[in-house]
Amino acid sequence: MPLYQDTDVRKILYISSVALQLSGGDGSQSTRFVRDIAAYLSASCSEFFHVKVVPPAWIHIELTDPTLAAWLNFLIDEKRHLKECEQINQFTNIRVGELHPQDCGLKNIDLCFQVQYTHARCCSLLKLASRDGLIKIVQDGANILELSPTQSIPWLDCDQKLRFYRPEELRLLALLVKTVDNLVFPDSKSVVNWNTAALRLSAAFESFWCECRIWGEVKINSLELAQARLGLLMATQWVLQSVLEGKLGIVAPWEL
Template identity: 35%
Template sequence: MSSADYLTTKQVLLPHLQVALNLYLLSYKLTLQPQLNVSWCQKKDGEFTYVWAIALQLSTAQKIPAIQIATKIIGMINTQAIADDIRQKLATENLACSTLIAIRATPSGLIYLELTDCAIAAWLQYSIANPPKIEKYCLQKNKTLLPFILQYTHARCYSVLQLAAREGIIPPVLTSISFLDSQQQLLCRHAAEQALIKQLLVTSDNLYAPNAHLKPHWQKIAVALCQSWQTFYAYCQIWGEVKRNNLDLARVRLGLTLLTQRLLAVLLNDKLGIYAPTEL
């Protein structure tokens, strides 16, 4: 599948980071060609934050403190242009938020690029409306050495969505969900929900915006997504009281289930070469 068919937050960010890097190199008349890559912050307080270590790379070559380089590069990143790109490329509805990304440097010189709730909601809504395509559907129902959790989770997600459609909570073909509340904050605030969203972002980046110098371990990525959804489903109720009293939240959780099922289908079919079952 071509990366042009499906966008990730990383794909939106990278061109703007490249512009800032080019400006910095030009300003110092440097002929270096450092690798342009960002990774997800693993800290608990940075759930939706990318880390860019470019200043550390340049510090070695320039023999100046990384924090000094990071500060200058941050001044060259056009956050308004990034926000406009998020609105144009990802948002399927108007975003009332004025801030979509916050950027800061750590004392060590790492650059943190934090996506706000509105930016995350834009990507989630985009992903609901624009499902990733599967290149090759596999009919091989069993494959040795693959964990059972992979096919089980795909089938479980599918059955949850089918039940929700039969009960009228969501339409049979789901194309739109509002992930923000009236205060423009994500409706999904539970730690398990946030962890699943993070894993969905990580998975989509690995699929459609991978690091050119690292080969993804697809089985490990798929298992991590399955485990995140299993934890989410154990702690984040959809039925019962939530369905009765907070239908918007129930629909948001079903949206996260749909995105999990879709990405798992791509991983199973295209990357692991195995059938993605709808029932077991």
């Protein structure tokens, strides 16, 4: 079923025009198709997403918060598996200063550095959080930061809702979903501009970091929120590494 992600970052919503495509422009046919498809999806997958029919024959599929929490868990728990699936190139840990401009996939070396700097900051923040006891992180010999087996991320509150509520963290989550979709399920009909994708994700993280606190009062008064935001940070680090190394062909530095 062909889908595209809606631009409303307040929710993770996919839209499909499959009923319109199947009907070939026949209004009565598209109405029947969209009704039958929506009914089937609602009956079989209601715990994973909510389905809504929007005239003339669009199907809106909105992921539930528990589904998003499970997706985030998979993303940070299965790094090695995803790395093997994507066949991301292995790089030695060299510093940004050792890169030459011609080695960078981005047109402007300053923009290249911006994305690499964001990745390095994510790594340093995760290590700091681990030293402070906020979260348990382990680093293996393949330069992969992983969640300790004894650590879990409290993505959901007691009402099974994601703890994220600020626009900046919701936008970052939406961009992570979109970027991973493009990494794992590339659309053969369109070409992803990975330079732009990397810069957008980097900018979204910077906004998140400026507006969504982890230390200070949040650490003291809402440890679960701090840990959830660290989980989002960890997901960002991994996706940035995948884009830098796997799509742009440049180093994802661990320190500056």
